[in-house]
Amino acid sequence: MRELGHERLALGLKEQTAAFARVVAEADPDTVVPTCPEWRVRDLAGHIGQAHRWAAEIVRTGAYAAVPAVPDAEPGEPARWTGWLEEGAATLAGAVRDGGPDRPVWTFLGPRPALFWLRRMLNETCVHHADAALATGAGYEVAADLAADGIGEGLALLSDPAAEAFLPRLAGLRGRGERIAIRPSDTTGWTITRTPDGVRYEHGDTTGDVTAAGAVADLLLLFSRRLPSGHPRLTITGDRALLDHWLAATKF
Structure with missing residues (x-):
């Protein structure tokens, strides 16, 4: 992106x-x-x-x-x-x-x-x-480009090598390869991978263990915890507990 x-x-x-x-x-x-x-x-x-x-x-x-x-x-x-x-x-x-x-x-x-x-x-x-x-x-x-930038910036911050030193509790986002897919209806999406070494992400439409889909503005609000995952404008498929853990662990 x-x-x-x-x-x-x-x-x-x-x-x-x-x-x-x-x-x-x-x-x-x-x-x-x-x-x-x-x-x-x-x-x-x-x-x-x-x-x-x-x-x-x-x-x-x-x-x-x-x-x-x-x-x-x-x-x-x-x-x-x-x-x-x-x-x-x-x-x-x-x-x-x-x-x-x-x-x-x-x-x-x-x-x-x-x-x-x-x-x-x-x-x-x-x-x-x-x-x-x-x-x-x-x-x-x-605007869709601003909403997409908000999601992209958040992922860049969470995956930055210096992030855990600044906020040690982000170590709780490490995992064993679990994947969270973000699928906007109006732009290209992202896939988050929780690795043993920290958060990684890629821009592009790939699959995940859980997928959050909707308009990019609504997905920005979901991942900033301003819309609940059960909101009717959002579609969540797969391992909802994985998404809920991510949202709880990234609350600031």
């Missing part, structure tokens, strides 16, 4: 941040977010706005910056959320553009190109846009 380039990632971040902002700006700030049960809509808005600015600071300096805590990520008055959120996304995209997408910067997996943070924050925003929509009953849309 060819990863999305700087221009598409920047445009995607702009699109998804604007869509997220529309949902949260029209909601009661104290609405509980069921998929992030300790958060309210206000916390969700604060998290996204601060996360974009945090990533932009890392890109500008190339160095680690302290992660902002959600209670400290106060977004201000709801009437100002849209502009504040869109400004944060633009700040991050501009930092990547100005410093160069390929410039090495700090990440939790070791030095990576600055584009890492644009992609990471885009996919974070896509998922939290879904959180906001699920909390408020609003519609949710994400």
Whole structure:
């Protein structure tokens, strides 16, 4: 799978941040977010706005910056959320553009190109846009290429050799060759293999011990645990326990 380039990632971040902002700006700030049960809509808005600015600071300096805590990520008055959120996304995209997408910067997996943070924050925003929509009953849309990139990025992170050092519990994803197939109806899929040495994946339509099928946007929400595996828009065939274990073990 060819990863999305700087221009598409920047445009995607702009699109998804604007869509997220529309949902949260029209909601009661104290609405509980069921998929992030300790958060309210206000916390969700604060998290996204601060996360974009945090990533932009890392890109500008190339160095680690302290992660902002959600209670400290106060977004201000709801009437100002849209502009504040869109400004944060633009700040991050501009930092990547100005410093160069390929410039090495700090990440939790070791030095990576600055584009890492644009992609990471885009996919974070896509998922939290879904959180906001699920909390408020609003519609949710994400372009197929962005949804596919979200799944691909998640698999790349989980299979990175540095992932277990950063999060040792990911060693629980090791296995004996068990295969999980992801089969979107609107793009090429992926197959995850749990090996004794860690997670491996390939892009392409092959078979698995369990297969999850549906639209790529719904599969993104499944693998980010925003839709249950029993949702009517999804079709699960094979060893459902294998899929359930994966989903439980990759909860963050």
